Amino acid sequence: MSTYDDASWHYGGDFPEGLPKKNGATHTGMFLNWCIHHNLISEELKKEAAEEIEKLKQREITGAEFVMDVRDGKFSDPDLNDLGNSFARDYYADDTDFGNRYSSFADDYVNIFDAKAEENDDEYETFYHIEDTYENYDLMKQVIDHRFEEWKEYLGS
Numbered sequence: 001m002s003t004y005d006d007a008s009w010h011y012g013g014d015f016p017e018g019l020p021k022k023n024g025a026t027h028t029g030m031f032l033n034w035c036i037h038h039n040l041i042s043e044e045l046k047k048e049a050a051e052e053i054e055k056l057k058q059r060e061i062t063g064a065e066f067v068m069d070v071r072d073g074k075f076s077d078p079d080l081n082d083l084g085n086s087f088a089r090d091y092y093a094d095d096t097d098f099g100n101r102y103s104s105f106a107d108d109y110v111n112i113f114d115a116k117a118e119e120n121d122d123e124y125e126t127f128y129h130i131e132d133t134y135e136n137y138d139l140m141k142q143v144i145d146h147r148f149e150e151w152k153e154y155l156g157s
Helices: 007-011 021-037 043-048 050-057 063-070 082-091 097-101 105-119 134-156
Strands: 003-006 074-076
Touching: 003 007, 003 021, 007 021, 021 050, 021 063, 021 074, 021 082, 021 105, 021 134, 043 050, 050 063, 082 097, 082 134, 097 134, 105 134
Parallel strands: none
Antiparallel strands: 003 074
């Protein structure tokens, strides 16, 4: 089993005081939420978390809450199906050929929210201060949608 991300890697390290641990999973939650909505998750996860997946789809919980409560803060390859893992290995993982040619998830995440903050004459104190909201998910969703289309073209080249 390969782990893509673990909130404890974030809140267990150089993490800002006063923020909830959930903020270490905001970015992961946005990616996994997108995967759930695009049917890129494993059958095991669908069975194991059917109720929570439905709550996520209804926007009753956020992706970060899903990651923390259902996945114990972890995001790993058993969470995704083959297509989802293939995409995550190329886009979510750091330093990949696809990420170097186009962009990685982490770079896109930072860039989109830095641009959003700049539009409001603001800036995020850290990566972990980005709010776990559906407004932010909707922004990131557009970026991931675009990268997924680029990734499919990349595979075909």
